[in-house]
Amino acid sequence: MHHVDTRSRKRSASSMTLGFPVIFLLSTNLGSKELQDLEEQIPTLTYDIHEAEVVLGKVSRKERALFELRKHKLVTEEVDPIERSAPASPARKRAKVLTTALASSDVDSDTASDGEVQRRLIGPVPVRPTVKVVRLAWFTESVKAGEVLPIDDYVVYEGRRMPTTPVKVVQPLPAEKVADIMKRALADAGGQSRSPRPKSSQGRRGETYTSHPVRPALVRQTTSEHEIDTKLPPIPDYLLTAYSCQRPTRIHPPNEAFIEELAKIKTARTLTGDKIGVRAYSSAIAAIAAYPYTFQTAQEIARLPGCGNKIALLFQEFKDTGQLKEAREDEADPKLAVLKLFYEIWGVAETTARDFYNRGWRDLDDIVEYGWETLGRVQQIGVKYYDEFQLKIPRAEVESISNTILAHANMIREGFQMVIVGGYRRGKLESGDVDVVLSHPNETATQHFIERIVVSLEKDKYITHTLSLSTTNSERGQAPVSWKGNAKVKAGAGFDTLDKALVVWQDPVWATTATGESKKNPNPHRRVDIIISPWKTAGCAVLGWTSGTTFQRDLRRYCKKERSLKFDSSGIRSRADGTWVDLESGPDGVPAPDMLTAERRVFAGLALEWRPPEERCTG
Numbered sequence: 001m002h003h004v005d006t007r008s009r010k011r012s013a014s015s016m017t018l019g020f021p022v023i024f025l026l027s028t029n030l031g032s033k034e035l036q037d038l039e040e041q042i043p044t045l046t047y048d049i050h051e052a053e054v055v056l057g058k059v060s061r062k063e064r065a066l067f068e069l070r071k072h073k074l075v076t077e078e079v080d081p082i083e084r085s086a087p088a089s090p091a092r093k094r095a096k097v098l099t100t101a102l103a104s105s106d107v108d109s110d111t112a113s114d115g116e117v118q119r120r121l122i123g124p125v126p127v128r129p130t131v132k133v134v135r136l137a138w139f140t141e142s143v144k145a146g147e148v149l150p151i152d153d154y155v156v157y158e159g160r161r162m163p164t165t166p167v168k169v170v171q172p173l174p175a176e177k178v179a180d181i182m183k184r185a186l187a188d189a190g191g192q193s194r195s196p197r198p199k200s201s202q203g204r205r206g207e208t209y210t211s212h213p214v215r216p217a218l219v220r221q222t223t224s225e226h227e228i229d230t231k232l233p234p235i236p237d238y239l240l241t242a243y244s245c246q247r248p249t250r251i252h253p254p255n256e257a258f259i260e261e262l263a264k265i266k267t268a269r270t271l272t273g274d275k276i277g278v279r280a281y282s283s284a285i286a287a288i289a290a291y292p293y294t295f296q297t298a299q300e301i302a303r304l305p306g307c308g309n310k311i312a313l314l315f316q317e318f319k320d321t322g323q324l325k326e327a328r329e330d331e332a333d334p335k336l337a338v339l340k341l342f343y344e345i346w347g348v349a350e351t352t353a354r355d356f357y358n359r360g361w362r363d364l365d366d367i368v369e370y371g372w373e374t375l376g377r378v379q380q381i382g383v384k385y386y387d388e389f390q391l392k393i394p395r396a397e398v399e400s401i402s403n404t405i406l407a408h409a410n411m412i413r414e415g416f417q418m419v420i421v422g423g424y425r426r427g428k429l430e431s432g433d434v435d436v437v438l439s440h441p442n443e444t445a446t447q448h449f450i451e452r453i454v455v456s457l458e459k460d461k462y463i464t465h466t467l468s469l470s471t472t473n474s475e476r477g478q479a480p481v482s483w484k485g486n487a488k489v490k491a492g493a494g495f496d497t498l499d500k501a502l503v504v505w506q507d508p509v510w511a512t513t514a515t516g517e518s519k520k521n522p523n524p525h526r527r528v529d530i531i532i533s534p535w536k537t538a539g540c541a542v543l544g545w546t547s548g549t550t551f552q553r554d555l556r557r558y559c560k561k562e563r564s565l566k567f568d569s570s571g572i573r574s575r576a577d578g579t580w581v582d583l584e585s586g587p588d589g590v591p592a593p594d595m596l597t598a599e600r601r602v603f604a605g606l607a608l609e610w611r612p613p614e615e616r617c618t619g
């Protein structure tokens with residue numbers, strides 16, 4: 001374990017300690033895997049182009065660079081290439097010094113290897129006078145060389161920002177107010193860096209989070225920035241990390257109403273295919289959901305990981321008007337409404353939803369009338385049961401369906417254990433579907449078991465349709481998926497390689513009328529996922545299938561960057577040599593006594609504090 005730790009530190013040090021300027025990454029011509037890898041490597045990444053000194057991307061011509069800037073609503077005037085070699089203007093120098101000071105002040109923190117922490121600190125730095133559009137090679141070659149290479153050879157375009165404030169694009173707030181918030185947020189970031197986080201060995205880290213924390217009293221604001229700074233409630237230790245898997249995140253956080261507004265914007269970004277936007281909003285939502293106090297001021301937000309100036313401004317708007325204009329506009333957008341309708345069809349991803357829209361379809365009837373033959377079987381089932389799949393499933397029914405599955409498993413072979421995972425386990429009162437993980441201490445029992453249980457449940461008429469049946473884990477002998485190291489990552493491959501069946505379920509029993517006439521089965525069709533895990537990796541299966549989406553995303557990121565491991569719900573592997581890393585067996589290789597103990601051991605083995613399922617509600 002110890003040597004893995006050292007490796008990961010060395011790895012993340014490679015790009016993280018280089019003094020890059022603030023970088024905005026263009027997604028143009030980047031695959032989603034490449035995009036994500038780059039985002040993780042760039043220590044000074046910003047999601048707001050107006051904060052960037054460098055706009056990095058697969059762009060080699062000036063016209064293209066200008067097009068990209070226009071697309072992001074950044075208006076510039078070209079800087080004469082001769083001027084470029086002239087000394088930097090004082091304003092620019094100041095911004096640079098400030099950036100460096102803020103970024104380096106954070107370096108000794110345990111979590112500083114992640115770009116998001118630094119992004120938080122450098123977020124509020126005032127708008128810089130020029131921006132350079134730079135070829136991607138500058139960054140990749142700098143990382144390879146271990147030093148920041150001179151940028152000039154890579155610059156495609158350099159422009160001076162025209163006097164259009166970024167805020168004008170985003171927000172109708174008065175300029176003084178914005179300047180004020182930025183100034184205060186900056187003061188907060190400064191204040192933060194003056195008081196480094198306490199070392200983890202001392203008591204504070206062990207403190208448990210209570211559900212009704214007493215918010216420290218906020219004295220009326222004065223005009224002194226320093227006084228305001230000291231009157232903000234302290235940020236809990238767990239919010240100094242950029243990994244949401246290290247924080248308690250409950251289902252109904254104090255700032256839930258604001259989160260709901262942000263979630264609407266996030267959904268719109270999903271539907272329009274804005275991957276960077278989705279990641280940015282997901283991170284911000286997860287951080288805000290873990291914040292234990294009701295926000296009083298926008299400055300409180302600018303301090304949180306993944307939340308910069310922009311989210312702070314959105315909160316100011318929410319506080320002033322009770323809503324977000326962007327969320328209202330999204331809701332009123334007829335195209336988004338259609339995309340959302342299509343996206344909610346089971347088996348239809350956002351790209352397919354856009355494809356349907358582009359074919360001219362506007363509702364489910366259009367699909368049935370004009371496109372039925374072109375749909376896959378699964379999508380046809382998704383359309384057919386659209387209304388029923390929208391219905392929520394109460395906890396009691398989730399339990400009854402799960403118990404039927406477990407009973408069938410044990411009829412086939414005794415000794416199966418089950419954990420109901422998904423939203424149910426996180427405490428949701430109603431679920432969109434039912435997810436269960438089944439396992440058995442004898443490895444021969446789980447091998448090719450998925451086919452047998454599906455056949456058994458079909459025979460008793462519980463399963464009406466099988467949408468997807470995956471047996472890949474059994475086909476490779478239930479060995480954790482082979483991993484050839486970082487070089488061979490395939491986009492989208494290996495998220496979950498456990499044996500599983502995604503099915504449509506309907507209770508075959510219903511009350512007959514007094515005359516005993518049987519009518520059409522009135523019970524709603526439900527979506528049910530049955531996942532089979534071999535015992536040796538059941539902890540990973542339960543962990544992967546229980547936690548909220550952003551929690552899982554950050555768990556993978558944490559494993560990659562902090563542990564040099566690859567997490568997958570079918571097991572954990574070393575990134576160095578691809579071997580399976582067993583965190584679930586006891587000291588003498590004795591298997592875990594049950595699936596929940598196995599899950600706890602995964603947390604412990606990853607050096608993560610245990611989070612009960614109700615604290616993994618990151619959204």
Ligand SMILES: *[C@@H]1O[C@H](CO)[C@@H](O)[C@H](O)[C@H]1NC(C)=O
Nearest residue numbers: 413440441442443444445446
């Ligand atoms: C597991 O089951 C197989 C037969 O299915 C049996 O031969 C074997 O002895 C069992 N292993 C253990 C450890 O009980």
